[in-house]
Amino acid sequence: MNPVMQAVRVGASRGRTDFVRLSTTPGELFGYLFYPAVFVGLAATLNFDHNTTGVDGSGYFVAGGVVFALVTTSLLTLAQLIGTEREDGTLLRAKALPHGMLAYTVGKALQLLMTCTLSVGLVLVAALLLVDGFTLQGWGGALTLAWVCALGALALIPLGAILGSLTTNPRVTLALTMVVLLALMMVSGVFFPTDFFPAWVGAIGMALPLYWVGVGVRAAALPGSDAAFEASGAWDLPQAAGVLMVWAVVGFLVAPWVLRAMARRESGSRVDRARERAMKRAY
Amino acid sequence: MDTIPEQPAGRAVDPASGVPKDTVVAVEGLRMEYGAVRVLDGVDLTVRAGEIIALLGPNGAGKTTTIEILEGFRHRSAGRVEVLGRDPEHVGEAWRADLGVVLQSWRDHGVWRVRELLHHIGRHYAAYATPERPRPVDTDVLIDRVGLNGNAQKRVKQLSGGQRRRLDVAIGLVGRPRLLFLDEPSAGLDPQARREFHDLVHDAVDENDTAVLLTTHDLDEAERLADRILVLTGGRIVADGSAEELVLALGGDSEVVWSVDGRRNVHSTREPARFVADLYAEHGDAVADLRVGRATLEDVYMDLVRRHEAGDARSAADEFERKTR
Numbered sequence: 001m002n003p004v005m006q007a008v009r010v011g012a013s014r015g016r017t018d019f020v021r022l023s024t025t026p027g028e029l030f031g032y033l034f035y036p037a038v039f040v041g042l043a044a045t046l047n048f049d050h051n052t053t054g055v056d057g058s059g060y061f062v063a064g065g066v067v068f069a070l071v072t073t074s075l076l077t078l079a080q081l082i083g084t085e086r087e088d089g090t091l092l093r094a095k096a097l098p099h100g101m102l103a104y105t106v107g108k109a110l111q112l113l114m115t116c117t118l119s120v121g122l123v124l125v126a127a128l129l130l131v132d133g134f135t136l137q138g139w140g141g142a143l144t145l146a147w148v149c150a151l152g153a154l155a156l157i158p159l160g161a162i163l164g165s166l167t168t169n170p171r172v173t174l175a176l177t178m179v180v181l182l183a184l185m186m187v188s189g190v191f192f193p194t195d196f197f198p199a200w201v202g203a204i205g206m207a208l209p210l211y212w213v214g215v216g217v218r219a220a221a222l223p224g225s226d227a228a229f230e231a232s233g234a235w236d237l238p239q240a241a242g243v244l245m246v247w248a249v250v251g252f253l254v255a256p257w258v259l260r261a262m263a264r265r266e267s268g269s270r271v272d273r274a275r276e277r278a279m280k281r282a283y
Numbered sequence: 284m285d286t287i288p289e290q291p292a293g294r295a296v297d298p299a300s301g302v303p304k305d306t307v308v309a310v311e312g313l314r315m316e317y318g319a320v321r322v323l324d325g326v327d328l329t330v331r332a333g334e335i336i337a338l339l340g341p342n343g344a345g346k347t348t349t350i351e352i353l354e355g356f357r358h359r360s361a362g363r364v365e366v367l368g369r370d371p372e373h374v375g376e377a378w379r380a381d382l383g384v385v386l387q388s389w390r391d392h393g394v395w396r397v398r399e400l401l402h403h404i405g406r407h408y409a410a411y412a413t414p415e416r417p418r419p420v421d422t423d424v425l426i427d428r429v430g431l432n433g434n435a436q437k438r439v440k441q442l443s444g445g446q447r448r449r450l451d452v453a454i455g456l457v458g459r460p461r462l463l464f465l466d467e468p469s470a471g472l473d474p475q476a477r478r479e480f481h482d483l484v485h486d487a488v489d490e491n492d493t494a495v496l497l498t499t500h501d502l503d504e505a506e507r508l509a510d511r512i513l514v515l516t517g518g519r520i521v522a523d524g525s526a527e528e529l530v531l532a533l534g535g536d537s538e539v540v541w542s543v544d545g546r547r548n549v550h551s552t553r554e555p556a557r558f559v560a561d562l563y564a565e566h567g568d569a570v571a572d573l574r575v576g577r578a579t580l581e582d583v584y585m586d587l588v589r590r591h592e593a594g595d596a597r598s599a600a601d602e603f604e605r606k607t608r
Contacts, residue, residue, distance in 0.1 A: 001410040268356070280547070
């Protein structure tokens, strides 16, 4: 039996178990269902008509819901998982096992993939069924949606891993990630076009991955005429692919290094200190 | 270090042939510094196959640091360390498969089911099975051995403190390790759970010739569990022997207890009468609550802990070493 292959297999089963066990926890289940309900509910009931043009913006908004689902799972959920599992000793347990870190990494990747698919899928299905003006633009649209989500996740996951490794306190990690997430969404025009921002804000947004995930999702599910709302007046899919790929490549070069440095420092006494700190927080 | 028996005894010797068993841990001159603070200052220790060794010392004496260096989780400053024949700073995954580490679980894997978690951990070892060491141990056999049959399908977070500790031990043993590390194993357990836990460790290691190195700040636990006790304080091992050997080594000493101005003092001496005479010469009637008796291991150890906590670790270590010599 090849130890590396065995570790990958064990990791795959860890990912499945983590996913199933967590998804069947009431709190998590609520999280999965809450956001789709909010976005789709708002898009289906509120009036999103554009002030001057009168064009219905609910498709744009709910496309933002899809992006939100993707970014929360790949960035926020991952950072939180890493922060928590460092603090509670899960990571140390993996470190103490032969090829445990490999199995752990494979497991986390798979868990994340399944979580991502489920939460994006839920928003997507609800939006396609309930929101007027949000329809997959043929097979081409479906294909665009698939590669944009996959590439977007690959660009965002390393960021989540790095954010999760930066601090030792999961609460600080959560706060930090929320700040990054909100800033990202703000400048990336996820829910509304950013044309009211100064041009330089838009330029920053266009250097970041989230903007391009948004462009891709809109290109896949909004009618062609809506491209007029984009900064360039068109859905620039080649640029989207390019920017996301650069983020993914750079991320996957940097993140393993940060993760390894973080994991090397883990030991029983660190977990004990974290436990004492958590006990003082009294929950 | 004079109390090391010439020939290893007890479990460290093959009962049939009398030949000493393999050395699984060999440490010489281990030093550890954090900046200017020297935590370990020349630790020497040896563990043989099948031995249960307690590393006993006050909180903050460097026990956990020592064990984390041996586990390969921490870089040392200096010294020679060999665990299962390898330097833990340069080892591979096969080396790790021979170790069991019992971690203090807390709330990791809380939503997993007990049997599922143990089975999952066990699978990591499957690639390292040999005819002599089939790996992993069968999950159900192990669950039965640690007495968790009734809880196998529970979620881990539903277990009591004692049950979680049993699961931790099961996780440490599932790979059939040659060497098992237990760091403060029964911290936070009630007396009943503690006793059961000690029995469990004894039973569990007997059949596989697993060596155990545990840390504890509790003399009672060390006496109950260990074949040999190593006292770590002031950055060094100041005593090394079975509980009986340590008691014998102390046998010549008497313990004088007294108070001056409401402050309780303890001193061990081979000449109690002279010491008391000196005491009266110095303090006169201020000496109160005078008692002279044979020092027990516990008295001497408690004195050591008290002085360690008062910031007097190094001279306390010297005195302890002198006494047990």
